Amino acid sequence: MAAQPHPVAGPAVRPHVVIVGGGFGGIEAAKVLGKASTKVKVTLVDRRNHHVFQPLLYQVATGAINPANIASPIRRILRSYDNIEVLLGDVESIDVAGKKLKLTDDEILFDFLILATGATHSYFGHDEWEKDAPGLKSIEDALEIRRRVFLAYEAAERETDPRRRREWTTFVVVGGGPTGVELAGALAEIARHDLIHEFHKFNPARSRVILVEAGPRVLPAYAEDLSAKAKSQLETLGVEVRLGTRVTGIGEDGVMTDHGSIAARTVLWGAGVQGSPLAKTLGVPLDRAGRVKVEPDLTIPHASEVFVVGDLAAIETDGKPVPGVAPAAMQEGKYAAKTILARLAHKPTKPFRYLDKGSLATIGRAAAIGEIGKLHLSGFIAWAAWCFIHVFFLIGFRNRILVMLEWGWLYLFHDRGSRLITGPVDDLLEKEHPSTRPHVVPVTVEG
Amino acid sequence: MAAQPHPVAGPAVRPHVVIVGGGFGGIEAAKVLGKASTKVKVTLVDRRNHHVFQPLLYQVATGAINPANIASPIRRILRSYDNIEVLLGDVESIDVAGKKLKLTDDEILFDFLILATGATHSYFGHDEWEKDAPGLKSIEDALEIRRRVFLAYEAAERETDPRRRREWTTFVVVGGGPTGVELAGALAEIARHDLIHEFHKFNPARSRVILVEAGPRVLPAYAEDLSAKAKSQLETLGVEVRLGTRVTGIGEDGVMTDHGSIAARTVLWGAGVQGSPLAKTLGVPLDRAGRVKVEPDLTIPHASEVFVVGDLAAIETDGKPVPGVAPAAMQEGKYAAKTILARLAHKPTKPFRYLDKGSLATIGRAAAIGEIGKLHLSGFIAWAAWCFIHVFFLIGFRNRILVMLEWGWLYLFHDRGSRLITGPVDDLLEKEHPSTRPHVVPVTVEG
Numbered sequence: 069m070a071a072q073p074h075p076v077a078g079p080a081v082r083p084h085v086v087i088v089g090g091g092f093g094g095i096e097a098a099k100v101l102g103k104a105s106t107k108v109k110v111t112l113v114d115r116r117n118h119h120v121f122q123p124l125l126y127q128v129a130t131g132a133i134n135p136a137n138i139a140s141p142i143r144r145i146l147r148s149y150d151n152i153e154v155l156l157g158d159v160e161s162i163d164v165a166g167k168k169l170k171l172t173d174d175e176i177l178f179d180f181l182i183l184a185t186g187a188t189h190s191y192f193g194h195d196e197w198e199k200d201a202p203g204l205k206s207i208e209d210a211l212e213i214r215r216r217v218f219l220a221y222e223a224a225e226r227e228t229d230p231r232r233r234r235e236w237t238t239f240v241v242v243g244g245g246p247t248g249v250e251l252a253g254a255l256a257e258i259a260r261h262d263l264i265h266e267f268h269k270f271n272p273a274r275s276r277v278i279l280v281e282a283g284p285r286v287l288p289a290y291a292e293d294l295s296a297k298a299k300s301q302l303e304t305l306g307v308e309v310r311l312g313t314r315v316t317g318i319g320e321d322g323v324m325t326d327h328g329s330i331a332a333r334t335v336l337w338g339a340g341v342q343g344s345p346l347a348k349t350l351g352v353p354l355d356r357a358g359r360v361k362v363e364p365d366l367t368i369p370h371a372s373e374v375f376v377v378g379d380l381a382a383i384e385t386d387g388k389p390v391p392g393v394a395p396a397a398m399q400e401g402k403y404a405a406k407t408i409l410a411r412l413a414h415k416p417t418k419p420f421r422y423l424d425k426g427s428l429a430t431i432g433r434a435a436a437i438g439e440i441g442k443l444h445l446s447g448f449i450a451w452a453a454w455c456f457i458h459v460f461f462l463i464g465f466r467n468r469i470l471v472m473l474e475w476g477w478l479y480l481f482h483d484r485g486s487r488l489i490t491g492p493v494d495d496l497l498e499k500e501h502p503s504t505r506p507h508v509v510p511v512t513v514e515g
Numbered sequence: 516m517a518a519q520p521h522p523v524a525g526p527a528v529r530p531h532v533v534i535v536g537g538g539f540g541g542i543e544a545a546k547v548l549g550k551a552s553t554k555v556k557v558t559l560v561d562r563r564n565h566h567v568f569q570p571l572l573y574q575v576a577t578g579a580i581n582p583a584n585i586a587s588p589i590r591r592i593l594r595s596y597d598n599i600e601v602l603l604g605d606v607e608s609i610d611v612a613g614k615k616l617k618l619t620d621d622e623i624l625f626d627f628l629i630l631a632t633g634a635t636h637s638y639f640g641h642d643e644w645e646k647d648a649p650g651l652k653s654i655e656d657a658l659e660i661r662r663r664v665f666l667a668y669e670a671a672e673r674e675t676d677p678r679r680r681r682e683w684t685t686f687v688v689v690g691g692g693p694t695g696v697e698l699a700g701a702l703a704e705i706a707r708h709d710l711i712h713e714f715h716k717f718n719p720a721r722s723r724v725i726l727v728e729a730g731p732r733v734l735p736a737y738a739e740d741l742s743a744k745a746k747s748q749l750e751t752l753g754v755e756v757r758l759g760t761r762v763t764g765i766g767e768d769g770v771m772t773d774h775g776s777i778a779a780r781t782v783l784w785g786a787g788v789q790g791s792p793l794a795k796t797l798g799v800p801l802d803r804a805g806r807v808k809v810e811p812d813l814t815i816p817h818a819s820e821v822f823v824v825g826d827l828a829a830i831e832t833d834g835k836p837v838p839g840v841a842p843a844a845m846q847e848g849k850y851a852a853k854t855i856l857a858r859l860a861h862k863p864t865k866p867f868r869y870l871d872k873g874s875l876a877t878i879g880r881a882a883a884i885g886e887i888g889k890l891h892l893s894g895f896i897a898w899a900a901w902c903f904i905h906v907f908f909l910i911g912f913r914n915r916i917l918v919m920l921e922w923g924w925l926y927l928f929h930d931r932g933s934r935l936i937t938g939p940v941d942d943l944l945e946k947e948h949p950s951t952r953p954h955v956v957p958v959t960v961e962g
Contacts, residue, residue, distance in 0.1 A: 116936065118934075134584065136933035136935050137932075141934045143713045143714070144713060144934070148712070154713075155669075155673060156666075156936075219603070222564060225600075225602065225603075226621070266591060268600050466920075467932075470581075470921075473913075473917060474917075481913075485917075487565075487591070488564070488565050488582060489565070490658070491655070
């Protein structure tokens with residue numbers, strides 16, 4: 069085994085497994101390996117000190133729950149495993165042949181690598197849209213969206229021109245997948261219920277929330293009848309759903325589509341997915357979304373000691389692509405760790421197989437859909453199941469209790485307890501002033 | 516009455532009271548005026564959308580509680596008062612003679628003004644120290660301190676040079692007032708108890724926390740016996756208390772004092788107080804700390820319709836200066852509002868008088884001091900009283916419940932639930948690398 073520039077505790081004979089990424093895949097892999105402390109030593113590297121429970125990120129973005137309640141320090145989660153080290157660091161590239169990772173200011177050698185860096189949003193070649201239509205992948209993203217949403221209402225209260233006020237109270241969400249649907253549903257609830265009696269110059273309930281989706285239905289991963297139910301639940305909440313509508317431009321004054329423009333100051337991005345850029349440094353084939361086309365055992369071609377798990381892995385099992393969801397990432401992380409241990413013990417291994425336990429998508433208060441085998445759920449029952457499962461899978465008893473309390477409070481009192489605007493406020497308020505406000509996108513007011 | 520550029524709802528005959536600042540003073544004033552909706556209309560302007568419960572800010576800075584649990588949207592607090600408008604805006608200057616406020620992009624006319632913009636930290640003419648020794652006045656400040664503190668431990672885990680690691684695990688707090696004492700106590704608890712078993716390369720319990728105070732004792736607003744008790748409680752927690760030590764320089768590598776240098780990468784500022792800069796635009800005499808020397812009725816000289824309340828007001832009652840604490844700000848806010856209503860009703864008014872109900876300062880777990888009249892408290896009883904009073908005065912039942920739960924969790928499990936590092940991580944990690952790390956301050960390692 070090669071010498072370690074970063075010495076790791078324990079006897080030098082144990083192979084060194086390096087996990088990059090502390091999301092669902094990375095954490096599950098680490099837990100399996102942590103129970104085999106005599107067999108391997110492990111280093112988990114992440115750019116953040118915390119694991120994020122991504123399925124609830126949209127609730128942070130919409131002020132329903134506190135960021136720390138869906139995030140846990142990675143070293144806290146793994147502190148009971150003596151053979152695991154957690155490092156905060158930014159991996160810049162992977163040298164597969166040399167079995168080493170290059171960090172900004174360091175190198176780490178590995179015997180096995182589990183790459184679990186996930187995916188980010190894709191702007192389909194229009195990265196210039198990002199500044200006017202932020203996506204939702206990290207706590208920072210969520211806080212930025214929260215800032216924009218609640219600042220828009222503040223700006224509307226200060227605005228005297230009705231047309232501009234209309235723009236401040238129009239919210240566009242691009243993308244009809246789970247994130248887009250969740251955000252649109254929550255924005256509609258904020259407008260219709262949660263800000264009542266708080267503004268004097270306008271009625272927040274008259275805000276518009278528009279969900280734009282290029283395809284023919286929302287939540288296309290679900291059966292058609294459930295997509296239709298999701299759409300009607302969104303509409304009941306007050307969301308305008310525009311299907312078959314392709315976005316062609318985004319600026320600070322709104323969105324242009326192939327069916328006309330929408331004047332809006334707040335645009336959120338819930339569309340494309342793109343594999344983490346680190347995948348490019350592996351030197352193996354990627355799919356169109358930049359994900360690694362892995363072998364049936366989740367390794368990369370010609371390097372059986374390098375595994376890719378979670379959203380970054382592109383794989384089909386039972387003839388169907390494995391979806392980019394938390395349960396799949398967890399199963400893949402566990403599989404990769406167990407496969408490494410089996411190989412070290414010279415035991416036979418089987419190809420990865422995804423066990424689909426069903427899926428649920430939430431739309432809003434008492435509104436959700438679910439598909440569990442042949443069972444199709446919607447409405448309150450699906451929503452209750454969604455709540456239960458998401459609290460159950462949250463890491464840490466403390467987080468479970470606090471999230472349940474925050475949900476209960478919101479449900480009973482329509483009070484979003486985390487409605488802080490933090491960070492700069494000047495940029496958006498400045499734009500309000502006619503003389504300082506540039507018109508970069510020609511938009512028309514619709515609806 | 517002058518025309519309003521910002522039209523305010525309600526009959527035009529009601530005088531317009533403008534409150535600047537949504538802290539303790541501003542909110543209390545607004546509540547009194549909100550109950551007199553037929554007599555006045557009110558506009559409250561703040562740069563932030565939220566009121567912050569400042570006494571618990573240090574607990575956000577040290578990862579004990581979630582930011583939103585000590586902050587409430589101002590318009591939510593005041594939404595039941597029909598005669599109050601809340602505006603997010605940045606007041607740039609006050610035109611006392613013209614009875615108007617100039618905002619970045621707007622003007623607001625007033626009949627009465629209650630200025631409650633508080634104070635910020637003072638670096639005693641060394642504003643260049645701020646970047647290496649952040650102070651604690653806002654949620655943003657608290658999150659920045661939290662980022663630095665927990666990132667320092669991450670950097671220490673990555674550091675291989677023992678001297679540099681020592682610098683990462685040395686924390687200096689400047690100032691022995693309440694904020695400095697609270698921060699130092701919490702930092703010591705983090706080091707001694709809350710990070711146990713989480714790091715492999717060093718023992719967090721061997722971190723140093725040094726409190727530097729220029730004067731002869733900590734918490735000088737309290738009686739001498741209580742200061743001595745506070746010092747010994749700090750030392751029991753593991754804080755090195757250096758009295759009579761004046762800071763002469765602060766750089767990214769440490770602190771220089773008149774008693775030698777301290778090599779430390781994390782320096783926090785809990786020293787001077789300085790009135791908000793807006794006071795300078797009033798054109799009236801300020802004291803050395805930039806606070807407004809108000810008349811006995813809290814108005815400014817020659818303008819009886821302009822009140823200053825809270826930390827920004829410099830006033831003595833009963834021959835003693837009114838301290839810059841929350842109860843004083845609340846009493847002043849209430850007094851100003853009641854005085855305005857009394858004058859409008861042509862009723863007589865009395866000068867402001869501060870009623871000191873006693874004060875409590877916390878040091879750490881089961882450690883605090885208190886002075887209630889002639890009664891001197893310390894230890895567990897003072898701490899329990901402190902906890903009770905601080906939960907009681909938090910705004911909102913939800914926040915009370917959540918803070919109590921977060922405290923209980925921390926108390927029972929030594930687990931700081933809000934230990935997120937958000938924001939940039941590269942800047943501090945970069946510094947760790949020898950080749951990129953500038954040595955701007957010559958420091959010697961002590962102790």
